[in-house]
Each structure stands twice: as structure tokens, then as C-alpha cells.
Amino acid sequence: MDTAESNNSTAGQAAPISEQVSAAILRALTLAVATQELPSGLTLPSQITLERPKNRDHGDYATSVSLSLAKPAGMNPRAVAELLRTYLLADVEIKESISAIDIAGPGFLNITLARAGQGSIISAILSEGEKYGHGSALAGTSINLEFISANPTGPLHLGHTRWAAVGDALGRVLSAAGAKVTREFYINDRGNQMELFGASIRAAAQGLAVPEDGYHGEYITDLAALIKAEHPEFLDLPEAQSFDAFRDAGYALQLADQQRVLANFRTNFDIWFSEKSLYENDFFKHCLDRLKEQGHVFEDGGAIWLRTTDFGDDKDRVMIKSDGAFAYFASDSAYYISKRERGFDVCIYMLGADHHGYVHRLKAIAACAGDDPSYNIDVLIGQMVKILENGEELKLSKRAGTIITLEELVEKVGVDAARYTLIRYPVDTPMVMDVDVLRSRTNENPVYYVQYAHARICAVLRNATDLGIAYGADQIHPELLENERERELIGALAEFPRVVAGAAELREPHRIARYAEELAGIYHRFYADCRVLPLGDEPATELHSARATLCSATARVIANSLALLGVTAPEKM
RNA sequence: GUCCCAGUAGCUCAGUGGAUAGAGCGACCGCCUCCUAAGCGGUAGGCCACGGGUUCAACUCCCGUCUGGGACACCA
Known part of the structure; x- marks a missing residue:
């Protein structure tokens, strides 16, 4: 892909066209206030957010500032819009990029980009490549993203799988927005x-029945057999030590298994944080002291409480x-304090609905x-996932003994389909x-x-190359892309960073x-x-080159979208 | 009882206060002698649960009601 893309990783990229436009609107407003065409006391918004109209007749971008400013300015909204229009059309920094400004309805300002403005979008995509879409909305924020955090006492199940997919994707998205993200389990x-x-x-190792309130999946017998083979002496230890030995060995195996399954699911962590470590080196005492300093700790009935009702x-x-x-x-409290003391500004927790x-x-x-x-901590709650096969809900897992596991889901539908489907719904x-839909190869999937x-x-693009048709940054020819479908496509590509x-x-x-689906x-x-x-x-013309270039930019943006979801973008299917 | 989430097309669901509320499926009718038909076009289908409020503007924000789902521990 992008084989013909020219390698001019040149100079400073201009701000995205939408930002240029919104900056120009702000300039126009400021000027109008300066000339007292708008009342001098008027408080202007600090930033103009542009909308992308659903109806293409309403231009490439629209703003309703004139509507919201009309009342405080004591003016007719259309008059405010008219004023803005005049200043925008005179703005030397932006007027070349705009082909039309229309005032519509009660006072919307509809802005249509010039062909050149559209060309700059394609150019930005080609030059930024994998970085196109990345921005600085969260620059300077250090985020701790905690997700899954399953007990190391069994395989990961469906609920964990949702978090594995969504948490990992969120990590990628936050990073793309400029945040410094640490993923933690x-x-x-x-x-x-x-x-x-x-x-x-x-x-299980002794061939006895597992305790009533213990763990019952088939994997327990597997673990027991593994450990017994490796360490037959564990059974001969004094009882207390024997329990500990099996517990520790089982824990190590189970954690390693979770790590293997997650890596295969393309979900990786920076830190595997041990709850036990919160109680080492007097860390918990330190946390308690910190909470006491803030004055919300008290004693009652011999227990130590935190007055969370405050x-x-x-x-x-x-x-x-x-x-x-x-x-x-106690662990929850100490863990939060640990995160903050490790320098994270924002702690995101992803928890199951039962929490x-x-x-x-x-x-x-x-x-x-x-x-x-409202800033330092953000708790996301994920609802249940059900899985259907042949129209019936799947409940039993051979391995876990209860519900279906991450690994079984992947075996059924593959990593891409599993990840994508889990991510495409709000959590x-x-x-x-x-499962049947996920295996189908139609629009419904x-x-x-x-x-x-x-x-x-x-x-x-492979065919274009075979035919000797050039495409790339020097073949944009925005003036040739005047078809409604082409304009629509360019408009959608421009939306990606936002x-x-x-x-x-x-x-x-x-x-x-959802954006990727719309773009597709x-x-x-x-x-x-x-x-x-x-x-x-x-004969091959410049229009063919221009369209092939547009295709190449589109492929780039689809691939970037899928990359944020941890889903592959195949070149052949 | 308290708290959380949801209620949008026949079904499954999108929708960051803006203009004529969208997609897929399902139904019906169409489109490949040439770039991937795993695709595209068209038709039909909606008191956005209900009632108030805020706003120039509400599916969207606030209050209340109804319906459905989930959660409450000196468990982990």
C-alpha cells in the first residue's frame, strides 16, 4: 500500500483545516467586537466548535455561534451571521480555502471548502501516515488505565474479554490523543x-472432592496434575505448607496462562500489580496516615473505618x-493512593456491572x-455480554466449569471479529x-x-500500479474531485482527528x-x-491518478481506525 | 427501601443541545461481458416510553411517572 507515496516528510504541518476555520471565526468575532459592530461587553466563546452538517447541502462545516450570541448581543441571529460572513470573506488567512459561506435557517453559518482546502486534507493524510488522526487533546496527562484485573484463580471469561478488547482499545485511543498511558492489571x-x-x-491432587465453595472447573484437575507431576513432594509436606505450595504453584501457572491468552488477544499490560505488595514495607500504614491527615478515618467497634459518607x-x-x-x-484505598503517588493524574477503572x-x-x-x-478518578462500568450460537445462549465452558472463556470465544470467531464486536458497542x-453472525461474510458482520x-x-491500488498509474502526494489534483461522492469521502476523512x-x-x-463503518x-x-x-x-488521465490517491488516503484512515481497535487491516480477502 | 443502567423502525442497535432522527438485519424491487457483488441503488417501516421544565433550538440537559435489567456485606 502507498507504494507510490512520495517521501517528502517535509516541514511543519499546517493545522487541520477545521481548526483554521474555527480560528478564523474567532478572529471575525473579535474584530466585530473591536469595531463595536457587536456590543463591546460581549463575552465570546473561548473556542468555536464546528459541526459537520448531516445534510451535504449545508456545506462542509457549520457553526451556530450566531444563534447563541444573538441574545446576549441583543441582535437578530441572522444579522450576527451576516457580520461574521463579511469578516470571514475578508480574512486573508482563510479566504483562499473557502469557496462559499451561506446563512441558512435561523442563522446557521454554512461553510463550503474550496477544492484546495480539500486537497490539504488528503495531503495531510498522506504525509502523516500512521500518525494521521493522532492529536494533542490529552497531551500532558498521565493516565493509569486499569482493566480486567481478574482473580488469578481461573481462566478469563466473557466479561473479562469485553474489558480486554475495550480497555486495550481505550489505551490506544488515549495514547493517540496525546496522553501518557500506563496499562495496569x-x-x-x-x-x-x-x-x-x-x-x-x-x-484434586489428592483425588478428593473439591470443597463445596471451592473452584470446580476442569482446569483445576489439569493444574493439580501438572503440579503433582512437577512437585510430587508437595503432598507430603505438613498440611499448612502443602496448602501454600499448591496455592502458590497454581497461582503462578494460572497467571502465566492469563498472560498467554491476553497476549494472543493483542492485549498487553505495562504493569501487573500485586495486591499483596500494598502490604509490604509499611506502605499500607503510610496510606492510612495520609487518609488520617485528611481527617476521614475513625475507629468504631474495634474496627478502622473510612468516612466515605462525607x-x-x-x-x-x-x-x-x-x-x-x-x-x-483497605486494598482499594491503598491501591488508589499508590497510583496517585506513582504520578498518575487520572486513574481510570474499568469494572464489571456487578461492581x-x-x-x-x-x-x-x-x-x-x-x-x-471528578477529574483524578474515572470509573467505567461494563455491562454483561451474552453469546449466542445457533440461536441459543452459550453458557457452559468445559474449561472454566461455568461460563465461556476468552480463549473459547477466539477459537470460535477469531481475534479480529471478537475484538471488533466487543468494542463497537458502548460498554x-x-x-x-x-457467533453465527461473526462467522458470516456479509453486511451484517x-x-x-x-x-x-x-x-x-x-x-x-495494486491494479493501478500494474497499469502504471501514478498516485500519491504529488497526484492529489483536488480541482478534479468534484463528484458528490468524492466530496463526501474527503469530508469523512477530515473528521477522523476529531x-x-x-x-x-x-x-x-x-x-x-462506528466511524470506521461509516467511512467504509x-x-x-x-x-x-x-x-x-x-x-x-x-487512456489514463489525471482524474484516475487523483481518485487512486483518494483511495490511498482512505485506506490509510481505515487502517488507522482499525489499528486503534487492535484489529488488522488485511490487504487481501 | 436506596443506588446504577436502559426504553429510538418488525428485530439488533448508533446518535458530543442544532436544520428533513440513522445503520445493519428482516420484507419487497433492482444492479456485475472491464477496478474484489464479503459490494451498491430503490421502496416500505418512527407520537425517539409518558408528563412537565430549561433553551432561539431537546431523542440529547433537569425533575417526575411507568416498564425492563442489575447492584446492596466488618465477602473477595
Whole structure:
């Protein structure tokens, strides 16, 4: 792909055209205030956000500033718009890029780009390549992104899989928006569940029944057999040591298995954080002291509490139980403080729906630590995933003993389809994955729809090369791209940086998937209406080169979108 | 009881306060002697659950009601 792309990785890139336009609008407003054509006391917005009109008759960009300023200015909105129009048309920095400014409806300002402005979009895509779409919306922000954090006591299941896909994609999106992102997996390696896990494996190794409240999947017997083969002496140890030995060996194997499965799913972490480590080197005591300084710790009934009700929680939470044991909440508190002390500005938690009750108390921890819960901590709740095959819900997993695992899902539909489908829905709504749809190769399977568009373009470009048709940064010819489909396609390509920034700020990677689908659809329609390569023995013209170049830019943007989702962009299908 | 999420086309769902509310599926009718038909075009299908409020403008924000789903621990 992009074989003919010229290698001029030259000088400073101009700001995206949409930013140039919105800056010009702001200049126009400032001028109008200076000349008192707008009242001098008028407070102007700090930034003009442009909309992309749904209706193409309304131009490439639209703004409603005149509507919102009309009332404070005590003017008719259309008069404000008229004023803006005059100044914009006179603005030397922007007027070359604009072909028309129309005032519509109650006072919308509709801006149509000149061909040259459209050409600059294609040029930016080709020169920025893999970086096109990346921006600085979150530059300077250090983010800790914690997701999955499954207990190391069994295989990863469907719920974890949703987070694996969405969390990883969110990490990619946040990075693309300029944030410094650290992906972290919190390992619950202490507490009752670990003991039960060890006891279950040991029982299996002895050929005994697994405890009632223990772990029952087939994998427990597998682990027991593995450990017994490696360390037959574990069974002869004194009981307490024997439990510990099985627990620790099982933990190591299970964690390694989760890491293997996740790596295969293209989900990687920077830090695997051990809960146990929170209690080493007096770290917990340090955390408790910090919370005490803020004045929200108290003692009652022999237990140590955090007064989370000071910050909207419905009840206070116990950190140290009256028997001296640490409650799970102690770990939560210390873990949050650990993240902040490690230098993260924003801590994002991705939790399952069964943890939604945790949102208030986690936010309260931040507040109790003296932080701003609306900025320093962000808790995302993911709803349930169901999986359907042959019209019936899949529930049983041979391995886990309960629900279907990440690995089984991948075996059924592949990494690309699994990742894409899990990411394309907002996480706060329950979703259903239909295995039969994910295996189908039609419009109803969005991942193939998008990938197909990419492969289709690659095929066209291969043919272009065979025919000796040049395409690339020196073959943009924006003045030739006047078909409605071409304009629509360029407009969609120009949107990508804003989509990425929005997805990052809202923590909603599904927006990238939806954008990719829309872009793919627009390309397919362009392809149906606009012949890219010469027909038969037709001579090659600059229009063919211009269209091939547009194809190349489109492939770039589709590939960049899919890359943000961790999904491959195949060149052949 | 308290809290969270949802209610948009027959179905599954998008929709960052803007103009005529969208997509896929399903239904019906069409399009390949030449660039990937895993594609494209057209028709049909909507009191955006309901009632108030804020706003120049509400599917979108606020309050309330109804319906559905989920969560409540000195468990982890």
C-alpha cells in the first residue's frame, strides 16, 4: 500500500483545516467586537466548535455561534451571521480555502471548502501516515488505565474479554490523543479466594472432592496434575505448607496462562500489580496516615473505618476489621493512593456491572485522599455480554466449569471479529454476540464490512500500479474531485482527528468503530459511482491518478481506525 | 427501601443541545461481458416510553411517572 507515496516528510504541518476555520471565526468575532459592530461587553466563546452538517447541502462545516450570541448581543441571529460572513470573506488567512459561506435557517453559518482546502486534507493524510488522526487533546496527562484485573484463580471469561478488547482499545485511543498511558492489571493475590483456590487444587491432587465453595472447573484437575507431576513432594509436606505450595504453584501457572491468552488477544499490560505488595514495607500504614491527615478515618467497634459518607457514599466503609484483618476496601484505598503517588493524574477503572456499587466508594476514596473525584478518578462500568450460537445462549465452558472463556470465544470467531464486536458497542449497555453472525461474510458482520473496504482499496491500488498509474502526494489534483461522492469521502476523512479526540475524552472507543463503518460505507458508495481506473483501453488521465490517491488516503484512515481497535487491516480477502 | 443502567423502525442497535432522527438485519424491487457483488441503488417501516421544565433550538440537559435489567456485606 502507498507504494507510490512520495517521501517528502517535509516541514511543519499546517493545522487541520477545521481548526483554521474555527480560528478564523474567532478572529471575525473579535474584530466585530473591536469595531463595536457587536456590543463591546460581549463575552465570546473561548473556542468555536464546528459541526459537520448531516445534510451535504449545508456545506462542509457549520457553526451556530450566531444563534447563541444573538441574545446576549441583543441582535437578530441572522444579522450576527451576516457580520461574521463579511469578516470571514475578508480574512486573508482563510479566504483562499473557502469557496462559499451561506446563512441558512435561523442563522446557521454554512461553510463550503474550496477544492484546495480539500486537497490539504488528503495531503495531510498522506504525509502523516500512521500518525494521521493522532492529536494533542490529552497531551500532558498521565493516565493509569486499569482493566480486567481478574482473580488469578481461573481462566478469563466473557466479561473479562469485553474489558480486554475495550480497555486495550481505550489505551490506544488515549495514547493517540496525546496522553501518557500506563496499562495496569491488578492481581488479587491475597485473601480467601486464593486460599480456596489452593485448597481446591490440593484436593484434586489428592483425588478428593473439591470443597463445596471451592473452584470446580476442569482446569483445576489439569493444574493439580501438572503440579503433582512437577512437585510430587508437595503432598507430603505438613498440611499448612502443602496448602501454600499448591496455592502458590497454581497461582503462578494460572497467571502465566492469563498472560498467554491476553497476549494472543493483542492485549498487553505495562504493569501487573500485586495486591499483596500494598502490604509490604509499611506502605499500607503510610496510606492510612495520609487518609488520617485528611481527617476521614475513625475507629468504631474495634474496627478502622473510612468516612466515605462525607463524599456521597451511602455508608462508611471498614478498612481494618475488628479482628485486625484487612478488609478488601483497605486494598482499594491503598491501591488508589499508590497510583496517585506513582504520578498518575487520572486513574481510570474499568469494572464489571456487578461492581457498579463501587463507583461511589472509589470516588469517595479519591475525595478522602484530598483529590478531585471528578477529574483524578474515572470509573467505567461494563455491562454483561451474552453469546449466542445457533440461536441459543452459550453458557457452559468445559474449561472454566461455568461460563465461556476468552480463549473459547477466539477459537470460535477469531481475534479480529471478537475484538471488533466487543468494542463497537458502548460498554454501559448489555450486548449479545452472535457467533453465527461473526462467522458470516456479509453486511451484517461489521468487522468484515470495514476490512473488506480496506482490502478492496488495496486491490484497486495494486491494479493501478500494474497499469502504471501514478498516485500519491504529488497526484492529489483536488480541482478534479468534484463528484458528490468524492466530496463526501474527503469530508469523512477530515473528521477522523476529531473522532479520535472525542473518543478519548469521552472514554468511548466504540466511536472509532462506528466511524470506521461509516467511512467504509462512504467508500463503497464512492466506488460504485466513481470509476477509479481506466475502462478497457481508455487512456489514463489525471482524474484516475487523483481518485487512486483518494483511495490511498482512505485506506490509510481505515487502517488507522482499525489499528486503534487492535484489529488488522488485511490487504487481501 | 436506596443506588446504577436502559426504553429510538418488525428485530439488533448508533446518535458530543442544532436544520428533513440513522445503520445493519428482516420484507419487497433492482444492479456485475472491464477496478474484489464479503459490494451498491430503490421502496416500505418512527407520537425517539409518558408528563412537565430549561433553551432561539431537546431523542440529547433537569425533575417526575411507568416498564425492563442489575447492584446492596466488618465477602473477595
